[in-house]
Amino acid sequence: MDYDTFALLSRGLFDLPWWGYVVVTLALTHVTIAAVTIYLHRCQAHRGLDLHPAVAHFFRFWLWLTTGMLTKEWVAIHRKHHAKVETEDDPHSPMTRGIETVMWKGAELYRSEARNAETLAKYGLGTPDDWLERNVYSRHSWQGVGLMLAVNLVLFGPIGATIWAVQMAWIPFWAAGVVNGIGHYWGYRNFASGDTSTNIVPWGLLIGGEELHNNHHAYGSSAKFSSRWWEIDLGWGYIRLLSMLRLATVRKVAPKLQVAHAKSAPDLATLHAVITHRYAVATSYARSLKATCAAEIKALRARVRSGELAGIEVPSVRRLKGWLSAEPAALKPAERASLARALAASSALATIYAMREELSALWSRSTESSEQLLARLQAWCHQAERSGIESLANFSFTLRRYA
Numbered sequence: 001m002d003y004d005t006f007a008l009l010s011r012g013l014f015d016l017p018w019w020g021y022v023v024v025t026l027a028l029t030h031v032t033i034a035a036v037t038i039y040l041h042r043c044q045a046h047r048g049l050d051l052h053p054a055v056a057h058f059f060r061f062w063l064w065l066t067t068g069m070l071t072k073e074w075v076a077i078h079r080k081h082h083a084k085v086e087t088e089d090d091p092h093s094p095m096t097r098g099i100e101t102v103m104w105k106g107a108e109l110y111r112s113e114a115r116n117a118e119t120l121a122k123y124g125l126g127t128p129d130d131w132l133e134r135n136v137y138s139r140h141s142w143q144g145v146g147l148m149l150a151v152n153l154v155l156f157g158p159i160g161a162t163i164w165a166v167q168m169a170w171i172p173f174w175a176a177g178v179v180n181g182i183g184h185y186w187g188y189r190n191f192a193s194g195d196t197s198t199n200i201v202p203w204g205l206l207i208g209g210e211e212l213h214n215n216h217h218a219y220g221s222s223a224k225f226s227s228r229w230w231e232i233d234l235g236w237g238y239i240r241l242l243s244m245l246r247l248a249t250v251r252k253v254a255p256k257l258q259v260a261h262a263k264s265a266p267d268l269a270t271l272h273a274v275i276t277h278r279y280a281v282a283t284s285y286a287r288s289l290k291a292t293c294a295a296e297i298k299a300l301r302a303r304v305r306s307g308e309l310a311g312i313e314v315p316s317v318r319r320l321k322g323w324l325s326a327e328p329a330a331l332k333p334a335e336r337a338s339l340a341r342a343l344a345a346s347s348a349l350a351t352i353y354a355m356r357e358e359l360s361a362l363w364s365r366s367t368e369s370s371e372q373l374l375a376r377l378q379a380w381c382h383q384a385e386r387s388g389i390e391s392l393a394n395f396s397f398t399l400r401r402y403a
Helices: 003-011 018-045 053-066 071-083 099-114 117-123 131-137 141-156 159-184 213-218 234-244 268-276 278-288 290-306 317-325 333-345 347-361 370-385 390-400
Strands: 049-051 248-250
Touching: 018 049, 018 053, 018 071, 018 159, 018 234, 049 053, 053 131, 053 141, 053 159, 071 099, 071 117, 071 131, 099 117, 099 159, 141 159, 159 213, 234 248, 268 278, 268 370, 268 390, 278 290, 278 317, 278 347, 278 390, 290 317, 290 333, 290 347, 290 390, 317 333, 317 347, 333 347, 347 370, 347 390, 370 390
Parallel strands: none
Antiparallel strands: 049 248
């Protein structure tokens, strides 16, 4: 081997400054994130869009190179997560397995569930099952990441091994750890979905919009994850670009809540809007009543200090707002007990919470006709506007205008 050949092998085909290797690493890992969020998640798992066969296969090939993950396994595990969210059967819930386990051992949880044949059979339907999937990707899953290592070494020399190591750790950390862990543990919520999912900011540029986890759980089949103007969903930007190039077709996006300001009485369109946007309605209810709840909490604390109330732990406004946003069944026994004591001490809080339960019953009474549900909605608005609680009445006036 002559000197020139040795020098070429030692530095690779591309001799870059340090920052050049950083840019290359971020670019390569970003393609992997795009493949996960666009192909695996929004297209395959939830059918929010269709991809041109060439684009779909590029993503399959790239994931084989950079993760060794199989489409069927990833899709099945994710669908089971939605079906069994926050229960013992959830493959990666920090509520049942602990935040540290999900954050740092998320990849192990994934591999463990991937060995569950029942999960794959029940939740992996409709994923690719062609010759390449059966004979290349599934049979030689780790040869792909080995090939990626060889390519990196040829292109960048020894530093290519470091780039490869970052590529291998990127999805296990950001997707399996951060999104599945922190995305059910810490953050803000736009929608009172029946789980603990949250939105995390400002990581949109790193994980392609996957950090908008609460938005996704509220409208699982939507190809678009952002719901507020300031939320960054880079994956949706790529989908729009692919659509313009006729390489993708969007099938579903979250519906937009319409408000008809001239409407004075709730009708069937109002009922449909309340049911369709139930998570947004529940969140809006909690926000609208926040000031009233804060005043009641302040009054309860004054009564405790004066000795008028004894043996009662007054919850914070934030905790009470969370209880109003959540479905009653989602509360833990200790939370229910604390809430019951607070409601017993405040008639206003008792009214607010009772009205919240009656409102949620509108979208859980599946056996009643539309006319019966509309009558319940009209009665709810009538009762709210005569409750003597101004913020509750104002919320009802807004609710009437949903269209």
